[in-house]
Amino acid sequence: MNLKVIILGVFLILIIWIGYVAYAAMTAEPHVEAKWGNVNEKTTEIIIDASLRHPLLVPASINELSINFTGVKVAWVKEFNYGATKSDMSLSLLIDNYNLVKALINYLNNGQNGEINVILKGKVLGIIPVNKEIKETISENVLGYLNFTAESREYLNGLFQTPALLGTKVDWAGERNGKALLIAHMRFYNPNNYPLPVANTSFDIYANGIKIGYGSTEKAVVIPAKGYATINVDTYIYENALPKVWALHVQNGEKSTVRAEIFLNLKLLGKEYNVKIASYEETIQTNIMEELNRMLNDMLKG
The missing domain is CATH 2.60.40.10 (Immunoglobulins)
Incomplete structure:
Protein backbone atom coordinates (compact mmCIF):
# COMPACT_ATOMS: atom_id res chain seq x y z
CA MET A 1 0.00 0.00 0.00
CA ASN A 2 1.25 3.49 -0.83
CA LEU A 3 2.74 5.21 2.22
CA LYS A 4 1.24 8.55 1.15
CA VAL A 5 -2.21 6.99 1.12
CA ILE A 6 -1.72 5.66 4.64
CA ILE A 7 -0.51 9.04 5.89
CA LEU A 8 -3.39 10.79 4.15
CA GLY A 9 -5.85 8.33 5.65
CA VAL A 10 -4.48 8.85 9.15
CA PHE A 11 -4.56 12.61 8.61
CA LEU A 12 -8.20 12.50 7.50
CA ILE A 13 -9.16 10.34 10.49
CA LEU A 14 -7.40 12.84 12.78
CA ILE A 15 -9.27 15.76 11.21
CA ILE A 16 -12.60 13.94 11.56
CA TRP A 17 -11.80 13.07 15.20
CA ILE A 18 -10.83 16.67 16.04
CA GLY A 19 -13.99 17.89 14.33
CA TYR A 20 -16.11 15.46 16.32
CA VAL A 21 -14.44 16.44 19.60
CA ALA A 22 -15.08 20.10 18.85
CA TYR A 23 -18.70 19.33 17.92
CA ALA A 24 -19.23 17.18 21.02
CA ALA A 25 -17.72 19.84 23.26
CA MET A 26 -19.80 22.65 21.72
CA THR A 27 -23.06 20.70 21.85
CA ALA A 28 -22.39 18.81 25.09
CA GLU A 29 -24.86 20.85 27.16
CA PRO A 30 -23.50 19.23 30.33
CA HIS A 31 -25.70 18.71 33.35
CA VAL A 32 -23.73 18.77 36.60
CA GLU A 33 -25.06 17.92 40.04
CA ALA A 34 -23.23 17.82 43.36
CA LYS A 35 -24.55 15.88 46.35
CA TRP A 36 -23.44 14.65 49.75
CA GLY A 37 -21.99 11.15 49.78
CA ASN A 38 -20.97 9.16 52.83
CA VAL A 39 -20.53 11.44 55.86
CA ASN A 40 -19.11 10.37 59.21
CA GLU A 41 -17.05 11.86 62.02
CA LYS A 42 -13.77 11.41 60.13
CA THR A 43 -14.59 12.30 56.53
CA THR A 44 -17.15 14.03 54.35
CA GLU A 45 -17.72 12.86 50.80
CA ILE A 46 -18.98 15.12 48.01
CA ILE A 47 -20.04 13.42 44.77
CA ILE A 48 -20.20 15.42 41.53
CA ASP A 49 -22.04 13.76 38.65
CA ALA A 50 -21.93 15.10 35.09
CA SER A 51 -23.74 13.98 31.95
CA LEU A 52 -23.05 15.03 28.35
CA ARG A 53 -25.12 14.68 25.21
CA HIS A 54 -22.20 13.00 23.43
CA PRO A 55 -19.04 11.20 24.56
CA LEU A 56 -15.93 13.34 24.03
CA LEU A 57 -13.67 10.52 22.79
CA VAL A 58 -10.75 12.17 24.59
CA PRO A 59 -8.87 9.98 27.08
CA ALA A 60 -8.20 11.90 30.29
CA SER A 61 -7.01 11.01 33.76
CA ILE A 62 -6.49 12.79 37.09
CA ASN A 63 -3.35 11.95 39.02
CA GLU A 64 -3.96 14.48 41.76
CA LEU A 65 -6.69 16.90 42.70
CA SER A 66 -6.28 18.26 46.19
CA ILE A 67 -7.36 21.28 48.21
CA ASN A 68 -5.10 22.83 50.83
CA PHE A 69 -6.28 25.46 53.29
CA THR A 70 -3.77 27.39 55.43
CA GLY A 71 -1.14 24.83 54.49
CA VAL A 72 -3.23 21.81 55.55
CA LYS A 73 -4.48 19.25 53.05
CA VAL A 74 -8.23 19.21 53.69
CA ALA A 75 -9.64 17.45 50.58
CA TRP A 76 -8.63 15.22 47.70
CA VAL A 77 -10.13 13.10 44.93
CA LYS A 78 -11.17 9.68 46.11
CA GLU A 79 -12.42 8.44 42.75
CA PHE A 80 -12.73 9.74 39.18
CA ASN A 81 -14.96 7.77 36.82
CA TYR A 82 -14.58 8.87 33.23
CA GLY A 83 -14.43 7.06 29.92
CA ALA A 84 -13.65 8.55 26.54
CA THR A 85 -16.58 6.66 25.00
CA LYS A 86 -19.02 7.42 27.83
CA SER A 87 -21.29 10.42 28.17
CA ASP A 88 -21.50 10.21 31.97
CA MET A 89 -18.75 10.90 34.48
CA SER A 90 -18.47 11.28 38.24
CA LEU A 91 -15.97 12.58 40.75
CA SER A 92 -15.80 11.75 44.45
CA LEU A 93 -14.14 14.36 46.67
CA LEU A 94 -13.18 13.40 50.23
CA ILE A 95 -12.82 15.98 53.02
CA ASP A 96 -10.84 15.19 56.18
CA ASN A 97 -13.00 16.67 58.94
CA TYR A 98 -10.21 16.75 61.53
CA ASN A 99 -7.79 18.42 59.10
CA LEU A 100 -10.50 20.96 58.34
CA VAL A 101 -10.59 21.88 62.05
CA LYS A 102 -6.77 22.15 62.07
CA ALA A 103 -6.94 24.45 59.05
CA LEU A 104 -9.53 26.61 60.82
CA ILE A 105 -7.25 26.90 63.87
CA ASN A 106 -4.43 28.05 61.56
CA TYR A 107 -6.84 30.53 60.00
CA LEU A 108 -7.63 32.04 63.41
CA ASN A 109 -3.96 32.02 64.44
CA ASN A 110 -3.23 34.05 61.32
CA GLY A 111 -5.66 36.82 62.24
CA GLN A 112 -8.60 35.26 60.36
CA ASN A 113 -6.70 35.16 57.09
CA GLY A 114 -5.89 32.10 55.02
CA GLU A 115 -5.08 30.85 51.55
CA ILE A 116 -6.89 28.11 49.64
CA ASN A 117 -4.69 26.24 47.19
CA VAL A 118 -6.24 23.90 44.58
CA ILE A 119 -3.81 21.60 42.78
CA LEU A 120 -4.75 19.64 39.64
CA LYS A 121 -2.41 17.20 37.92
CA GLY A 122 -3.48 14.88 35.14
CA LYS A 123 -3.04 13.83 31.53
CA VAL A 124 -4.97 14.25 28.29
CA LEU A 125 -4.63 11.62 25.55
CA GLY A 126 -2.40 9.74 27.97
CA ILE A 127 0.66 11.87 27.14
CA ILE A 128 -0.19 15.57 27.44
CA PRO A 129 0.38 16.71 31.04
CA VAL A 130 -2.07 19.02 32.76
CA ASN A 131 -0.74 20.98 35.74
CA LYS A 132 -2.93 23.66 37.25
CA GLU A 133 -2.74 25.49 40.54
CA ILE A 134 -5.29 28.00 41.79
CA LYS A 135 -4.74 30.17 44.86
CA GLU A 136 -7.31 32.30 46.62
CA THR A 137 -7.00 34.33 49.83
CA ILE A 138 -9.89 34.31 52.30
CA SER A 139 -10.42 36.94 55.00
CA GLU A 140 -13.72 36.63 56.84
CA ASN A 141 -14.45 37.68 60.44
Whole structure:
Protein backbone atom coordinates (compact mmCIF):
# COMPACT_ATOMS: atom_id res chain seq x y z
CA MET A 1 0.00 0.00 0.00
CA ASN A 2 1.25 3.49 -0.83
CA LEU A 3 2.74 5.21 2.22
CA LYS A 4 1.24 8.55 1.15
CA VAL A 5 -2.21 6.99 1.12
CA ILE A 6 -1.72 5.66 4.64
CA ILE A 7 -0.51 9.04 5.89
CA LEU A 8 -3.39 10.79 4.15
CA GLY A 9 -5.85 8.33 5.65
CA VAL A 10 -4.48 8.85 9.15
CA PHE A 11 -4.56 12.61 8.61
CA LEU A 12 -8.20 12.50 7.50
CA ILE A 13 -9.16 10.34 10.49
CA LEU A 14 -7.40 12.84 12.78
CA ILE A 15 -9.27 15.76 11.21
CA ILE A 16 -12.60 13.94 11.56
CA TRP A 17 -11.80 13.07 15.20
CA ILE A 18 -10.83 16.67 16.04
CA GLY A 19 -13.99 17.89 14.33
CA TYR A 20 -16.11 15.46 16.32
CA VAL A 21 -14.44 16.44 19.60
CA ALA A 22 -15.08 20.10 18.85
CA TYR A 23 -18.70 19.33 17.92
CA ALA A 24 -19.23 17.18 21.02
CA ALA A 25 -17.72 19.84 23.26
CA MET A 26 -19.80 22.65 21.72
CA THR A 27 -23.06 20.70 21.85
CA ALA A 28 -22.39 18.81 25.09
CA GLU A 29 -24.86 20.85 27.16
CA PRO A 30 -23.50 19.23 30.33
CA HIS A 31 -25.70 18.71 33.35
CA VAL A 32 -23.73 18.77 36.60
CA GLU A 33 -25.06 17.92 40.04
CA ALA A 34 -23.23 17.82 43.36
CA LYS A 35 -24.55 15.88 46.35
CA TRP A 36 -23.44 14.65 49.75
CA GLY A 37 -21.99 11.15 49.78
CA ASN A 38 -20.97 9.16 52.83
CA VAL A 39 -20.53 11.44 55.86
CA ASN A 40 -19.11 10.37 59.21
CA GLU A 41 -17.05 11.86 62.02
CA LYS A 42 -13.77 11.41 60.13
CA THR A 43 -14.59 12.30 56.53
CA THR A 44 -17.15 14.03 54.35
CA GLU A 45 -17.72 12.86 50.80
CA ILE A 46 -18.98 15.12 48.01
CA ILE A 47 -20.04 13.42 44.77
CA ILE A 48 -20.20 15.42 41.53
CA ASP A 49 -22.04 13.76 38.65
CA ALA A 50 -21.93 15.10 35.09
CA SER A 51 -23.74 13.98 31.95
CA LEU A 52 -23.05 15.03 28.35
CA ARG A 53 -25.12 14.68 25.21
CA HIS A 54 -22.20 13.00 23.43
CA PRO A 55 -19.04 11.20 24.56
CA LEU A 56 -15.93 13.34 24.03
CA LEU A 57 -13.67 10.52 22.79
CA VAL A 58 -10.75 12.17 24.59
CA PRO A 59 -8.87 9.98 27.08
CA ALA A 60 -8.20 11.90 30.29
CA SER A 61 -7.01 11.01 33.76
CA ILE A 62 -6.49 12.79 37.09
CA ASN A 63 -3.35 11.95 39.02
CA GLU A 64 -3.96 14.48 41.76
CA LEU A 65 -6.69 16.90 42.70
CA SER A 66 -6.28 18.26 46.19
CA ILE A 67 -7.36 21.28 48.21
CA ASN A 68 -5.10 22.83 50.83
CA PHE A 69 -6.28 25.46 53.29
CA THR A 70 -3.77 27.39 55.43
CA GLY A 71 -1.14 24.83 54.49
CA VAL A 72 -3.23 21.81 55.55
CA LYS A 73 -4.48 19.25 53.05
CA VAL A 74 -8.23 19.21 53.69
CA ALA A 75 -9.64 17.45 50.58
CA TRP A 76 -8.63 15.22 47.70
CA VAL A 77 -10.13 13.10 44.93
CA LYS A 78 -11.17 9.68 46.11
CA GLU A 79 -12.42 8.44 42.75
CA PHE A 80 -12.73 9.74 39.18
CA ASN A 81 -14.96 7.77 36.82
CA TYR A 82 -14.58 8.87 33.23
CA GLY A 83 -14.43 7.06 29.92
CA ALA A 84 -13.65 8.55 26.54
CA THR A 85 -16.58 6.66 25.00
CA LYS A 86 -19.02 7.42 27.83
CA SER A 87 -21.29 10.42 28.17
CA ASP A 88 -21.50 10.21 31.97
CA MET A 89 -18.75 10.90 34.48
CA SER A 90 -18.47 11.28 38.24
CA LEU A 91 -15.97 12.58 40.75
CA SER A 92 -15.80 11.75 44.45
CA LEU A 93 -14.14 14.36 46.67
CA LEU A 94 -13.18 13.40 50.23
CA ILE A 95 -12.82 15.98 53.02
CA ASP A 96 -10.84 15.19 56.18
CA ASN A 97 -13.00 16.67 58.94
CA TYR A 98 -10.21 16.75 61.53
CA ASN A 99 -7.79 18.42 59.10
CA LEU A 100 -10.50 20.96 58.34
CA VAL A 101 -10.59 21.88 62.05
CA LYS A 102 -6.77 22.15 62.07
CA ALA A 103 -6.94 24.45 59.05
CA LEU A 104 -9.53 26.61 60.82
CA ILE A 105 -7.25 26.90 63.87
CA ASN A 106 -4.43 28.05 61.56
CA TYR A 107 -6.84 30.53 60.00
CA LEU A 108 -7.63 32.04 63.41
CA ASN A 109 -3.96 32.02 64.44
CA ASN A 110 -3.23 34.05 61.32
CA GLY A 111 -5.66 36.82 62.24
CA GLN A 112 -8.60 35.26 60.36
CA ASN A 113 -6.70 35.16 57.09
CA GLY A 114 -5.89 32.10 55.02
CA GLU A 115 -5.08 30.85 51.55
CA ILE A 116 -6.89 28.11 49.64
CA ASN A 117 -4.69 26.24 47.19
CA VAL A 118 -6.24 23.90 44.58
CA ILE A 119 -3.81 21.60 42.78
CA LEU A 120 -4.75 19.64 39.64
CA LYS A 121 -2.41 17.20 37.92
CA GLY A 122 -3.48 14.88 35.14
CA LYS A 123 -3.04 13.83 31.53
CA VAL A 124 -4.97 14.25 28.29
CA LEU A 125 -4.63 11.62 25.55
CA GLY A 126 -2.40 9.74 27.97
CA ILE A 127 0.66 11.87 27.14
CA ILE A 128 -0.19 15.57 27.44
CA PRO A 129 0.38 16.71 31.04
CA VAL A 130 -2.07 19.02 32.76
CA ASN A 131 -0.74 20.98 35.74
CA LYS A 132 -2.93 23.66 37.25
CA GLU A 133 -2.74 25.49 40.54
CA ILE A 134 -5.29 28.00 41.79
CA LYS A 135 -4.74 30.17 44.86
CA GLU A 136 -7.31 32.30 46.62
CA THR A 137 -7.00 34.33 49.83
CA ILE A 138 -9.89 34.31 52.30
CA SER A 139 -10.42 36.94 55.00
CA GLU A 140 -13.72 36.63 56.84
CA ASN A 141 -14.45 37.68 60.44
CA VAL A 142 -16.08 34.42 61.53
CA LEU A 143 -15.83 35.38 65.23
CA GLY A 144 -18.00 38.40 64.55
CA TYR A 145 -21.04 36.13 64.36
CA LEU A 146 -20.66 35.20 68.06
CA ASN A 147 -22.55 38.14 69.54
CA PHE A 148 -24.69 37.08 72.53
CA THR A 149 -27.28 39.46 74.00
CA ALA A 150 -29.95 39.18 76.73
CA GLU A 151 -32.58 41.50 78.17
CA SER A 152 -32.88 42.31 81.87
CA ARG A 153 -35.63 40.53 83.82
CA GLU A 154 -37.01 40.38 87.36
CA TYR A 155 -35.61 37.70 89.67
CA LEU A 156 -37.11 36.16 92.82
CA ASN A 157 -40.43 38.00 92.54
CA GLY A 158 -38.82 41.36 91.95
CA LEU A 159 -36.05 41.09 94.57
CA PHE A 160 -33.70 42.48 91.94
CA GLN A 161 -33.32 42.73 88.19
CA THR A 162 -30.76 40.72 86.32
CA PRO A 163 -28.19 42.75 84.38
CA ALA A 164 -28.81 43.13 80.65
CA LEU A 165 -26.21 41.65 78.33
CA LEU A 166 -25.82 44.36 75.70
CA GLY A 167 -23.37 42.58 73.42
CA THR A 168 -20.42 40.23 73.14
CA LYS A 169 -17.12 40.69 71.32
CA VAL A 170 -15.06 37.55 70.85
CA ASP A 171 -11.27 37.47 70.35
CA TRP A 172 -9.07 34.52 69.44
CA ALA A 173 -6.50 33.61 72.12
CA GLY A 174 -4.84 30.48 70.72
CA GLU A 175 -4.95 26.90 71.98
CA ARG A 176 -4.60 25.47 75.45
CA ASN A 177 -4.50 21.76 76.38
CA GLY A 178 -6.04 20.63 73.09
CA LYS A 179 -8.86 23.17 73.26
CA ALA A 180 -9.40 26.37 71.31
CA LEU A 181 -9.39 29.41 73.59
CA LEU A 182 -11.61 32.41 72.91
CA ILE A 183 -12.01 35.52 75.07
CA ALA A 184 -15.63 36.69 75.20
CA HIS A 185 -15.87 40.36 76.25
CA MET A 186 -19.42 40.61 77.60
CA ARG A 187 -20.85 44.10 78.12
CA PHE A 188 -23.45 44.33 80.92
CA TYR A 189 -25.81 47.04 82.17
CA ASN A 190 -27.12 47.03 85.76
CA PRO A 191 -30.68 48.48 85.92
CA ASN A 192 -30.80 48.33 89.74
CA ASN A 193 -30.28 51.26 92.10
CA TYR A 194 -27.42 49.44 93.81
CA PRO A 195 -24.26 47.76 92.53
CA LEU A 196 -24.20 44.05 91.64
CA PRO A 197 -21.07 42.14 92.66
CA VAL A 198 -20.53 39.32 90.13
CA ALA A 199 -18.36 36.55 91.58
CA ASN A 200 -18.34 34.52 88.38
CA THR A 201 -19.80 34.43 84.88
CA SER A 202 -20.10 31.09 83.14
CA PHE A 203 -21.79 29.46 80.20
CA ASP A 204 -22.04 26.17 78.35
CA ILE A 205 -22.45 25.73 74.59
CA TYR A 206 -24.13 22.75 72.92
CA ALA A 207 -24.55 21.86 69.25
CA ASN A 208 -26.77 18.99 68.12
CA GLY A 209 -26.93 17.78 71.72
CA ILE A 210 -23.13 17.68 72.07
CA LYS A 211 -21.34 19.95 74.51
CA ILE A 212 -18.74 21.79 72.43
CA GLY A 213 -17.52 24.39 74.89
CA TYR A 214 -17.72 26.23 78.18
CA GLY A 215 -16.63 29.54 79.65
CA SER A 216 -15.88 31.13 83.02
CA THR A 217 -14.30 34.27 84.49
CA GLU A 218 -11.10 34.35 86.51
CA LYS A 219 -11.95 37.30 88.78
CA ALA A 220 -14.95 39.03 90.36
CA VAL A 221 -16.43 42.20 88.86
CA VAL A 222 -18.82 44.80 90.32
CA ILE A 223 -21.40 46.30 87.98
CA PRO A 224 -22.20 49.79 89.34
CA ALA A 225 -25.76 50.94 89.96
CA LYS A 226 -27.36 52.13 86.73
CA GLY A 227 -23.95 51.56 85.20
CA TYR A 228 -21.95 49.37 82.85
CA ALA A 229 -19.18 46.82 83.12
CA THR A 230 -17.37 44.50 80.73
CA ILE A 231 -16.68 40.98 81.94
CA ASN A 232 -14.03 38.94 80.15
CA VAL A 233 -14.87 35.25 79.96
CA ASP A 234 -12.34 32.60 78.99
CA THR A 235 -14.16 30.31 76.55
CA TYR A 236 -12.87 26.85 75.66
CA ILE A 237 -14.01 24.94 72.58
CA TYR A 238 -13.52 21.17 72.36
CA GLU A 239 -11.79 20.80 68.98
CA ASN A 240 -12.32 17.03 68.89
CA ALA A 241 -16.10 17.49 69.21
CA LEU A 242 -16.45 19.66 66.10
CA PRO A 243 -16.08 16.92 63.42
CA LYS A 244 -18.93 14.92 64.98
CA VAL A 245 -21.12 18.03 65.17
CA TRP A 246 -20.36 18.73 61.50
CA ALA A 247 -21.26 15.17 60.47
CA LEU A 248 -24.59 15.44 62.29
CA HIS A 249 -25.20 18.82 60.65
CA VAL A 250 -24.88 17.31 57.17
CA GLN A 251 -26.82 14.16 58.07
CA ASN A 252 -29.66 16.34 59.41
CA GLY A 253 -30.05 18.06 56.05
CA GLU A 254 -27.55 20.85 56.83
CA LYS A 255 -29.47 21.76 59.96
CA SER A 256 -28.11 22.12 63.52
CA THR A 257 -29.54 23.11 66.87
CA VAL A 258 -27.24 25.33 68.91
CA ARG A 259 -27.92 26.02 72.58
CA ALA A 260 -26.11 28.34 74.99
CA GLU A 261 -26.82 28.84 78.70
CA ILE A 262 -25.30 31.87 80.47
CA PHE A 263 -25.09 32.12 84.27
CA LEU A 264 -24.08 34.88 86.70
CA ASN A 265 -23.02 34.12 90.27
CA LEU A 266 -24.16 37.21 92.21
CA LYS A 267 -23.43 38.20 95.82
CA LEU A 268 -26.32 40.22 97.20
CA LEU A 269 -27.38 41.00 100.80
CA GLY A 270 -24.93 38.46 102.15
CA LYS A 271 -26.26 35.67 99.93
CA GLU A 272 -25.09 34.08 96.68
CA TYR A 273 -27.44 33.63 93.73
CA ASN A 274 -26.62 31.54 90.65
CA VAL A 275 -28.76 33.29 88.05
CA LYS A 276 -29.40 32.07 84.53
CA ILE A 277 -29.60 35.30 82.56
CA ALA A 278 -30.04 33.72 79.14
CA SER A 279 -30.83 30.43 77.49
CA TYR A 280 -30.50 30.42 73.71
CA GLU A 281 -31.66 27.71 71.37
CA GLU A 282 -31.33 28.47 67.72
CA THR A 283 -31.60 26.38 64.57
CA ILE A 284 -28.84 26.99 62.07
CA GLN A 285 -29.63 26.08 58.47
CA THR A 286 -26.97 26.16 55.75
CA ASN A 287 -27.26 25.70 51.99
CA ILE A 288 -23.74 24.56 51.16
CA MET A 289 -24.75 21.99 48.55
CA GLU A 290 -27.26 24.35 46.97
CA GLU A 291 -24.58 27.03 46.67
CA LEU A 292 -22.07 24.53 45.28
CA ASN A 293 -24.52 23.49 42.56
CA ARG A 294 -25.22 27.11 41.76
CA MET A 295 -21.50 27.82 41.39
CA LEU A 296 -20.99 24.78 39.17
CA ASN A 297 -23.86 25.75 36.88
CA ASP A 298 -22.65 29.36 36.71
CA MET A 299 -19.22 28.07 35.65
CA LEU A 300 -20.80 26.01 32.86
CA LYS A 301 -22.79 28.99 31.62
CA GLY A 302 -19.52 30.90 31.34
